[in-house]
Amino acid sequence: MRRIIILWVGLAVASVALGAAAAFETRATRLQAIKTIGIVSAVGEEMSLTQAGLTGVGNTGQSASISAWGLDELIIQQATKLLSGRFRVQPVNYRRAAFAAIRDSAVAPVNLLRSDPFKELVRSDVAPQGLDAYVVITRAKSKLGNGRIVEGVGLAQYRTLLADYGLVHALYEVRVIEGKSFDVIEKRTAAPLDNTGIMRLAGPSGPLDETFEGSASNERLRAAIADLIARSLPVTLGDMHLIDRQ
Structure with a gap:
């Protein structure tokens, strides 16, 4: 009986491994x-302003328009440069607001059984x-500190009794959708660039040492977000096997 159980377990493991290999192939x-x-790309029309921490401030999130920054145009320009070495990239027209309006990430594990909403779009x-x-690039989400959700492009401040911490983030996810069946061939959330700081997010982010007034028009903040995108996009596309790993 024991041998039968071991054999059954071995066959099950082998079956799972073969299934995974077949899916990868x-x-x-x-x-x-x-x-x-x-x-x-529908990432950068709006910036979130989030406060969180032990002091209980910032119970409601804020947002500001940053359409003048042209971040989506920058993302398309950089993605085109990276992907054109392997693919023939053609310009497309789309309603950016329709893609940006989908706030529930289908990449998240809780949504694995749902139909991906971007397919029909x-x-x-x-x-x-x-x-x-x-290639569809849209906002992603992450938890900050005591559970506050931050999304997409933004600035977060985390306050404790002793100190304040600033964090700029550019959270996004990438899908490859087949052009005839509209199946999602591959999808991935951009990973953190550096997760050694006091404040951590599950995506590209970095510390800021000052409080920003008039954040939506601040050139230094725009440059910091653009830098996060520029450094993370090659890594993400490489992880998806769309370009050589960098």
């Missing part, structure tokens, strides 16, 4: 078949249709 094969792509709101794939 299918994903790799579908990525290799892609020749033409379009890039959609690519089918209905992106032109031209018929490219081999579409």
Whole structure:
């Protein structure tokens, strides 16, 4: 009986391993078949301003328009430069507000069984249709400190009884959506660049040593966010096997 159980467990483990290998091979094969792509970005029209910490301030989040910064145009420009070595990147038209309006991340484990909401948007709101794939870059979420949720591009301040900490973040996720079946071939959330600070987020972020007034028009803050995107995007696309790892 013991031998039967061991054999059954071994077969189950082997089956799972074979299934994972087959899924990886299918994903790799579908990525290799892609020749033409379009890039959609809906990350940077709005910036969040979050306060959290032990002092109980900042119970409500704030936001500010940063459309003048042109972050989505910057993301598309950088992604095009990175991806054009392997793919033929074609400009696409899309309703940025429609992609930005989806706030519930389908990358999160709690949403694994749900249909990805961006599939239908690519089918209905992106032109031209018929490219081999579409790379869709949208906001991601992370927890800050005592559980406050921060999202996308923003500035967070975490206050304790003894000190204040500032953190700038650019949280985003990337999907590769097949251009005919509209299946999600690959998806990944951008990983942290440095997770050694006192404040940590599950995505690109960095410390700031000063309090910003008029944050939406602050050039130093814009430059800090642009730097996070510029440094993290090659890593994320490399992890997705879209470019060589950098």
